[in-house]
Amino acid sequence: MKLRINGTTFRVEAHPLERLLDVLRIQCKLTGTKEGCGEGECGACTVLLDGEPVNACLVPVAHAEGRSITTIEGLGGTEGSHPLQRSFVEQGAAQCGFCTPGMLISASVIPAGARREEIRCALAGNLCRCTGYSAVYRAVELARAKRARRRAR
Amino acid sequence: MKRFEFVEASSLAQAAKLAAQPNGAVRAGGIDLMDLQKEHLAEPDRVISIRRVPGAAEIREEGGALVIGPLVTLAQLASHPVALAKWKAVAVAAGEAASPQVRNQATVIGNLLQRPRCWYFRNELLQCARKGGPDCLSQEGENRYHAIFENKDCAIVHASNVSPAAMLFDGSVKTVKADGSRREIPLAKLFVKPEVDITKEHVLEAGEVVEALVLPAKAGGDHSSFLAAREKSAFDWPLFSLAVRLEMSGNVVKAAQIVFGAAAPTPLRREKAEAALVGKAIDEATARAAAALCFEDATPMTQNGYKVAMGTALTARAILAAV
């Protein structure tokens, strides 16, 4: 079976109902995607499937075949150069860091100009036990503002 | 997790045929099936995926009715402009289910047919009545989240957000069976009460596959409402939920429909209260009186009496919100 992950094709041997999460972590060695609960509650395993956030622990790998998959490794490379990643560090939005990849993936599809309430709703499926979320909101807003400023130039 | 065969069907009829063989299961979004397998509540030998079935992911308007295919996700329905305008309660209910990630993956039909969340049922170590055990363990146990109606044999609450809202519109499901025959089942007849058969939640036969959820247009669809009370604001099954639709003539109710979701093992129409609203103008007092009627036959358990007060007040609010 072939998977299209972060723009690269991966050839994997997996039972069609294997969890996408396990295939990503074990076969593709993309360990940035984390498992926090295995029941779709915590969002630590969030990846994009055709641009939409889903819980990789609830997606059988067969359902990801032929679709475009984006993991944290595909967001800003090993440097973490995506504006969201930089503002997460700057604002202290990553503490223990375990929910961070999933949180960033969910945040990456929040439209520019989203208000605080929309940000909250978009992140409703991602649990963070460290920050109380305040720093996460600040980081998302800062990254959006920076992008808007860059565009204005 | 058990190893099983995985088959991709090219049509729903083919899926039905494959699923009818012993121990098959059909998956669309597959959220509930994934969960049930993890908890060893479902151990199919063969799983049939319908994700490649053409057109299954579409929402269409057909002869005034909204037709929702078996691969349509909750997120799709929640943001569908026509659904939001004319089948408002349904779209709202879909948008309030679970989390953004799950709504992107879980299907509307899967939401209708999901198995109950009762913690005794979900615990693989326990044998409750629904799993063939002698007793409903919630009767003497922790029952704060359980049913307050029709709860003598089994006190699960109906888990779907979508179904009470869909019942406001006299919705039905169209299915195809293993032998290729088709039928249409009104939602009012789809769900099975524990006293009829305690082991199943719906009447679908082995291998019977849902082709579509059909929601006829109804007057007052834009004024329908869905309300739920939860313990936390995201990703939680409701403590109590209901949907209300009012057909108004001026400020007087011409027809009303009230359906409870997370209150009984199956969605519960509240006809007596509906009748009481007809011909009345809606104000605080009529809403409260109708709400009180809805709970006349409630039979709360040892720990869930709070749901009666909560539900009564929420019902009054939903009636006021539907005007």
Added chain:
Amino acid sequence: MPPRPRRPRPLSVVGTSPPRLEGAAKVAGTARYVDDLEFPGLLLGRTIRSTVPRGELLGWSMGRRPRGLHVVSAADIPGRNAIALLEPDQPCLVRREIRHAAEPVLLLAHEDRDALASVAVELRERPRKAQLDVRASRSFCKEILIEKGNLSRGFARADRIVEGEYTTGHQEQLYVETQGVIAVPEKDGVTIYGSLQCPYYVQKALVELLSLPPERVRIIQVETGGGFGGKEEYPSMIAGHAALLALKSGRPVKLVYDRSEDMLATTKRHPSIVRHKTGVRRDGSLTAMQIDVLLDAGAYVTLSPVVLSRGVLHAAGPYRCEDVQILGRAAMTNTPPNGAFRGFGAPQTQFAVEVHMERIAEALGIDPLELRRRNALRPGDTTATGQRLGADCSALPCLESAVRRSRFVARRRAIEKHNAKARVSGGPLRGIGLALFFHGSGFTGAGEVKLASRAALELTPTGARILVASTEIGQGTRTILSQIVAEELGWPLSRIEVADPDTREVPDSGPTVASRTCMIVGEILRRCAQSLKRALGRMTPRQYLAKNGPLVVTEQYDRPKSMHWDDVHYRGDAYGAYGYGCDVIELEIDPVTAEVRPAEVTAVQDIGRAIHPVLAAGQIEGGTAQGIAFALAEEVVMRDGRMANAQLTNYAVPTPLDTPPMQVEILEFPYGHGPFGAKGVGEMPIDGPSPAVVNALRHAGLDIRDIPAVPERIAGLVDSMRGAAT
């Protein structure tokens, strides 16, 4: 007049907020947690657990064994079958006696996950009657009595006596990364890679369990996805299990719990029952405080005596009173043992005292704000143990700052007007509540002297390398310790490195607990930096190394000369320093659904000195969110001695939608023996929210004395209140 904060000398690194050192790796997804590590020949482990809360293990039988299965039972333990901590009462594996459900009995390992899961094990257990009611338990693992002045004299001087009982439930730490370790067998010992807070605790436990000398038990902490106390003592258990499997199989073994097992088996916050009897004069001054604290320790001692200690030491709150008696007891039951959780007993007892203060104000008919102003500790006052507080005692400035910043008085008035109307219309009610609290930093009393922590700095060609066993678990250890060292050396932060916490490489700087890392370990490191600077003189590190060879400077904890503690009578200086805080929380209560929505939070906290203001604010915001949920949402449902809701679906941790906007203000009343004035910050933020929430509910008219106040509890009260209003 309260003292003003001393103006600190200008600093260049401390007080700034550089990117956290491992931040880039965390956001890029390249940070490696234990489950991300690979070892050749790795086996996966599984734990078979008791199903009854009390009884005897008669035997076990196993269905088909797949080839390559390894099994470990108590008989395989080479050393002592106990988890060495305070008392050796907790076995690593059940031999015969079962004291709680989910107690580990057998260990399995196999290389294939499915094969491992398919093994069916049947335990033969003879159940015995279990003690599940803490009030009925007569078995206490610790009793502490604190006496100050003369209680009967105090009651005699009182105009009124106010009594109350307040209870709190279990709380699960719910770090997002579950517990996990990998044990790798070595030629003559074992190496543990783990998600943990205290490498040397694990080493101590494994030395006893495996009967190996310490140098053959190597513990390496890897990136850890949160701890909150939950990874203080339990990692010794899971590391013990993995090590036994690794030594028996001769292969590396990974044991990572799934969420459900983690919730069923690991420690939680101690449930508490606290009774207050308070003598008070008409003007609000406290004349006598009699406090009875009961904690549910669970089935084994673990850390309960020290949790109780911190609990009783904070039980009187940040208030002055001359005649005080505090009796604390930790009782044993047949539930899984409770243990460390951020706050460590103090959130429970301060919940009680702060809710009780509100009831005292009500009984006297005076403003609860005035009651706190009158009684708040001031510099020169003494605590219940007789500790005389210095100029950094900031209870009153915290209170005033929170009141001002939150516009508490004006908002309270506006809410009362709003509620008068809402009670008639049935609309949402509001309430605003306040809590004043304090938190001692570091180990209690003589604890730091006994620990005698050591930290070291190693000179590198480009700067210095920090050698400590203090762990980064999200709170920012690496970054703030580097800032302290850089500041003292007058170097840029980029010249400081931090060694991985590896017992082979780093000295024992003590456990990463008790809000001690910054204040205690940070100060030892600052002294290391001082010594290093002295040794270097005018040389650059490169010059020094070329001339003199390697240099490692080690310093040890040095008790401030003025600190004295009597552990027998619980008298004296319980903590080197206290942080103070005041929270104001406004809630909206839906009278229909009984949903309580925190609307706005103001948190003012004195932490002596914010080494890294962004990270410090992060501790305050995160701790506050956990504290609010402790009061309103997080309920561990115990049924027959087991957690019935051990899934994230059924245990309600706050989501982004449940967490209110927070306004945080940091005050700096420096502590002379902390690095650049710093006190602790990790735990204090969780002390205040729960009483502030319950006081806000009281303001809205709801009489809550037991938390969590989940909707189904509030529903009944709202209903009776509505009945009373109409």
